[in-house]
Amino acid sequence: MKFKAAVIALFLGLLIWLGLNGSLGREVLITGIIVTVITSFFYIGSGVFRDVHLTPRALIALIAWIIVFLIELVKSNIDVMSRVVTPKVRINPAIVQVKTKLRSRLGRLALANSITLTPGTLTADIVDDTLFIHWIDASTVDIDEATRKIVEKFEKHLEVLFG
Amino acid sequence: MEILFIIISVLTIIMALTAVIVKDRIVAVLAGGAAGLFASILFIIMAAPDVAMTEAAIGSGLTTFIFFFALRKIRSKDNG
Amino acid sequence: MISTIAVSTGSLLVLIGLWGALTNRDIIRMIVGFSIFDVGIHIIMISIGYISGGTAPIISSLSEVGASFVDPVPQALVLTAIVIGLGITAFMLTYAVNMYNKKGTLEIDKFEELKW
Amino acid sequence: MADNILLTAAVISLLSIFIALLRFIKGPSVLDRVVAFDVISIIAISVIAILAYMFRRAIYIDVALVYGLLSFLGVLVVARYYERGL
Amino acid sequence: MVRKAFTLLMLIAVGMMLLGFVMNFTEKTALPEVSSHYIEKGPAELGSANIVTAVVVTYRGLDTLGEVTILFAAAAVVGLLNHLNRNESSIRREGSELLNTASTLLFPLIFLFGAYVFINGHLSPGGGFQGGAIIASGVVLTVLANPNRKIGHRVLSIIESLSGLIYVALGAAGALLIANGFLDNRIIPLGEFGSLFSAGIIPVIYSVIGLKVGSELSSVVITLNGETIEEDAK
Amino acid sequence: MEIVGSILVLIGSLIFFLSALGVIRMPDVYNRIQTGTKATTLGTIFVLTGIAFLSPGWIPKLVILLIFIILTNPVSSHVVARAAHFNKEPMSPLTTCDKMDEAEE
Structure with missing residues (x-):
């Protein structure tokens, strides 16, 4: 090891x-x-x-994560900018809880950073396996649904990469 | 190039004025650090990258950190 | 042209820093004033060494030596000055913390021993 | 041509620094100013990169790296001071 | 009242002085004699691409030695004054887990970058002082992430005194071996201009200065943070 | 090549402008952090990519700078948000729910 x-x-x-x-x-x-x-x-x-896993599958997961991440980054910016330029600021913020399955420290850092850089979400704190996320346009405050909406698209790649 | 230089000079002076006028100690220290950071861009335009790097790393970076370490000691007596 | 603007900026910074250091009653903000004074002096010194259209004194090949470079000596001096400024600031701050521990305040007016 | 566009870009970036500066001066709380400081310093990194290209000297990118490191640490120091972690 | 008038008077005096200076200032178009000597002869004589480094380490090397000494004295005084009145340390709030991970990930990279800055001091901007300051910033980052951690002073002071010794020894070697003066850099061959192993002994001296300054500033930071081994022992 | 690069730099600077506007317009600290971090990160990506187009020899250093910024920017915003919540910074009245407050009690 x-x-x-x-x-x-x-x-x-x-x-x-x-x-x-x-x-x-x-x-x-x-x-x-x-x-x-x-x-x-x-x-x-x-x-x-x-x-960190060093298998070919992990490499594919890394590439997939980077692609998903870049797409989400551009989407998030279009979202934020449309909010900024509209004459009336339309926001519906809330701080919600989500759960993560990741155990490794590096994986959780990567997850939190990618959440911060995606549409309308910002990791405010992390306690054990609970992430507190400030959501600029909260559609739900339920734990499971928020987890499905925010975390899973990154988690499934990061799980392969970091375990 | 001159126009860039003038704009950055104005920014430096505004930051320095903020640092001197503002009432809050923390903001004064932060604004002083920001003035140093803008001054380092001035040094780059004046063809002195060595000085720019030193000003960014030592003059504005470490000095600000040491200020905050000192402020921490002062606060810990203030309220427990 | 550039160095004239720089000299004016530096002089203004010197004045602002001096003003802050002399009129503020709070020791921490006096020290901030001193560090701004320092920055102003550095800008003035660098602009004295500036040559119109000069490039940074870092040579990429020996054949380039004839090109117009700015003056390296003020830059070396300012480098020294910045490092020593850090030492002075650290010293002043530790002193301020010590005074605070003795008197429980940072107002300069409360320190009677230091006045004439 | 390219240089003129770059100059325009640099001027626009500096104008946005001015706008963020308004938030720095207005406040109201210290953390608002810290956010403004973060935005200002990241824009300044890009301005340094643009200047490096305008002078055609690759070595100036080193200065941008130092600048990024120090501004990141500056934001961290203030935030940690503010949450009584320093 | 008297003090306010005095302040105003002083500001006006300094302002008039600076105004006169700014009014008479004209931009230079040619270098003074000494500087043009440094620029024309420096690269061929010393093999250093960065002329500021050449001036700092070689032409004005003794100044730099004094500067390092002053920095050492400042660090010592800060340590002493802090030692005289240490108050019982309060428990600080831990950094979040993300900050901890980020600091363990970033600190070696910052160290690497600092080493790059001082090893390349003769080719690119930067040098020992900047590199040392960058390494000390890395120490600031670890302190921020984990403020209650105890860090020993011993290793730092060993590195510090060892590098100071090597610095003086290299300077003296310049004087003794080729009898050309203190801190002459030509005691080993100059090497090919513009490569990493060139400019004689300048990179070695700058690395030593970098280690010395880095450990001094780090010890200042650790002292100001206030959690030392000695305090723990009692 | 030159035109593509300089257009990218220009786009990046416009994104900076919008992000600074967001920092002014948003009502509370958290929303300011949101606009500040994301938009400046994307703007920096655009500017540095544009400069990479303009002078391909600098790509290694620009990539290192970019990775550094992408790594550190979210971390600093996370720390600022945590400090803001610890200090009970006022939230915008539009905020509907604060799980973090409930978790602390």
Whole structure:
């Protein structure tokens, strides 16, 4: 388990290092490996990457999640802008509860961030497996229905990726 | 380019004035930090990226954080 | 042109910062005034080193040396000044916290020992 | 041509900074000002990126990265101070 | 009343001074002699693409040594004054789980970015001071996410004094080995211009400064946060 | 290529304008955070993509900047919203339901 976390941390760090430097020279690689080894110790100590799955199915889920996410982001912006430019501000806000099945910390972070960036919803707090969400145009305050409307489209991909 | 420079200068001055005039301490500190951030854009236009980076990281970033750490110590006596 | 505008901005910031530091009675806001004063001085110093149409003094190849660069020396000085400004601010703030712990207030008028 | 459009874009972004600044000055609460500060600094990152292209220097993007990091932390510090977490 | 008049008088005096300065100010079109020497000779002499770095580390290297010393003194004084009157620490509200995860995810990346800034100090804007400040901001992030956590000072002070020692030793090596003066960067070959391993010893010195400044500022932040090991022990 | 890139940048700046307008017009803190975060994130995506079109050599750094912004922006808005609720910031009178308040009691 620790081995997988170390591999992911090293790979991620090296990728970012090369992107920052913008070259693939020998010197850049040497310094990059030194720095990345130091940073991966922080990652292993915190255990963030312990639950990431590295299967082909996870890769497909990652791509699907990114596509869903981008579509929702554009939709959310069209929604928000139409609210902003209309002469009378029409909103119907509420703070609702939803449940999530995700257990891993990274998965919950990804879920909360994608909820925040999608139409009219904003994660205000998270307690155990309950997320409190500020909804700008609340159509329901029921837990199950809100979960179905807000969470599930991301959760089914993130579940494969993070478990 | 001059027009950008003038607009950002005006923004910096407005932020500095806000920092000096406003009554609330927290807002004053925040506005001071924002003035530093705008000043760093001025430094970029004046072809000084080194100084811009230092101003963003040290002059406006860390200084603001240290202000808040000090304010925290003052508050903790105020009300428990 | 740019450096003239910058000098005026810097001077205004110096005046605003000085005004804030002298007229405010609250120590924290006096320190904010000082840091704005600092920013103004930095802008003035950088604009003294500006050359019309100059680019940043970071050379991408040795053949480029003849091009017009801005003056690097004021930039190095300002870099030093910003770092030392952080040290001074941290020092002033710790001092203010200490004074608050002694007297329980941050109003400068309450500190009788410091007045002439 | 491209540069003129970019200049227009930068001016529009700065105007929107002015509009957000109104919220910063008006308040009413500190957290409203923090939201305005967040919006202002993210717009400023984009302005720096546009300036980097107008000067044709890739190294200015580094400054934008530092700026983004520091503004994010600034917002966090105020919010955490306000919820008695600091 | 007297004080108000005095304040007004002082503001007017400074304002007049600055007004005179602004009125007589004209934009320069040519560099002064020293600067043009630095710009024309600097890259070939020292191999550093960023001339500001060359000025800070080499031409004006002694100033930088003094600056680092002042920063050290400021950190020490902040620590001392804080030690003199520590009040019992109050329990702070924990950060939410999301903030905790984000801080564990981001802190290594911030460290990586800080390292990039100070290792590339001779090629791109930035350098030891900026890199150190960025690393200290990373420490601020972890403190924010988890304010009641205890962080030891020991590792930081070891890194700090070790890097200070290496800095002075490298400077002295410049003076002793090739007898060209304190902090000469040419004790190892200059290397190819514009690559990462160039400009002699400048990247090494800037990395050392970065570590030193980073650990100093981090210890200032941790001291101001007020939860130290020593406090816990008693 | 140049035209596409600069048009993208222009669209991004218009989105910024709308988001700033939203920050002014919305009635309470939570709704301001909503308009502020989302619109500025999308605007930044547009601007940086446009600049990537204009100069393809900068793509690695721009991608890092973009990932950083997409990662940090929701987190900061979440923390601000949590602080606002902790401090009992006044909500807009239109708000119909607050489960978070009920959960605390």
